[in-house]
Amino acid sequence: MIVVRNVFHCHPGQAKNLVTKLKAAGAAMTGASVVSNARVMTDMSAPFWTVIFETESDSLTAWEQAFQKYGSDPAIQGAMAGYMEHVTGGHREIWKVE
Incomplete structure (x- = not known):
């Protein structure tokens, strides 16, 4: 099993808007059996x-096969529409669960 962690750095005051989008996208991805255990976290001791x-x-x-499906799923596209308006940058981490 792997854990994929997408880390987003938001414009000041925009984290809440991104959280809303990611929760909707996570529900759509989980409902479509694209991924499991989608969760959204916000900083307590990060930047x-x-x-x-x-x-x-x-x-x-x-995960790679599922990632290719994201672009063609209308529910995921709708949930993530305009998300870059809230983001200044970020990165992705992929971890193997031992």
């Missing part, structure tokens, strides 16, 4: 306005 979107997948191959 201000940091939002993390974390999901689990059986393998890197399964």
Whole structure:
């Protein structure tokens, strides 16, 4: 199993708006069986306005296949529309669960 952690750094005051979008996207991804255990986290001791979107997948191959489906799913597209208006940058971490 792998954990994929997308770390977003938001414009000041915009984290709440991104959280709303990511929760909707996570529900759509989980409902479509694209990923499991989608969760959204916000900073308590990280740089201000940091939002993390974390999901689990059986393998890197399964995640890559699912990631390609994201772009064609209208529910996910709708949930994520305009998300870059809230974000200044970020990065992705992929972890293997031992």
